[in-house]
Amino acid sequence: MDRRKFVVSAGTLSLASMVYGSESLAQSTQKKRIGIVGLDSSHAIAFTKELNANIENDGYKGYQVVAAYPMGSPGIPLNAQRIPKFTEDIKKLGVEVVSSLEKLLKKVDLVLLETNDGNKHLEQAEIILKAKKPLFIDKPIANSYEDALKIFELSDKYKTPIFSTSSLRYISGIGEIDKKTVLGADVYSPAYTEPSHKDLYWYGIHGVEMLFTLLGPECLSVQTQHFEDFDIYTGEWANGKVGTLRGIRKGADGFGGTVFMQDKVVQLGSFQGYNPLLKQIVSFFETGVIPVKQEETLAICKFIDAAYQSKIDGGIKVLLNN
Secondary structure (H helix, E strand, C coil), rough: CCCCCCCCCCCCEEHHHHHHHCCCHHCCCCCCCCEEECCHHHHHHHHHHHHHHCCCCCCCCCCCCEEEEECCCCCHHHHHHHHHHHHHHHHCCCCEECCCCCHHHCCCEEEEEEECCCCHHHHHHHHHHHHHCCCCCCCCCCCCCHHHHHHHHHHHHCCEEEEEEEEECHHHHHHCCCHEEEEEEEEEEEEECCCCCCHHHHHHHHHHEEEEEEHHCEEEEEEEEECEEEEEEEEEHHHCCEEEEEEEECCCCCCEEEEEEECCCCEECCCCCCEEEEEEEHHHHHEEEEECCCCHHHHHHHHHHHHHCCCCHHCCCCCCCC
């Protein structure tokens, strides 16, 4: 099933009727109140600042954050510091802070799931989707392929659309590349780890998203070379394409890479901030068109699971479809 339009019954039931009952799409797009779940990610504050300060911006179409539920995972040391600080920060932006997810859902039409703990996303997504609130899940969608698949199954069950991606999918230069002519890519990204997550789900997922944006979802295998300060991940794609990711944990870092094409070699540009991603999120809320296919998001999860298994097994090649 192609979920880009999220339609059923041979295309006769639209996203507007699925999510908003008998309301027309024009009526449904007036529902612009966004709620944030999880104030343990810097994205929660950055997204709120960008949206709420630019309500008149045509790209954001009047969508704004009106309420937030702070609890993500205070058990993660970094988050224990962030949650109280970001709670005060978001109040200063005029956002109401509520004491439960259920209270949040009564005040909003759409949700950004921003807690950085992928282990909590399945439980939280089920509550949100059951309430029929279209949902963007910030990276990582989960901490395993199995949980990610269950989230998409819940999306089907409750007929409520979701998507998940990293902002690095929209790094400068990547959108102008003809993906059909790409033969391979070498990218780099910070890849700090957190004991509660398989390595790449925590931060290195940014680099994985870049690879899959360039090479597509048909990755066949991955092999991990683990070092104290960095890791090298080598993936083999269908049609002989090869992609590598250098996951950096020490020294100068950043985002970028080299793309090898049939007629040229292209250097990717710099991180462009959150504006390109927020425009995609608003377009998704507005139209129901899902920017990143379910199949690709699940393939990314398979890659991360297999890369982690490769590291555990001493760097052997792991097939994604085993």
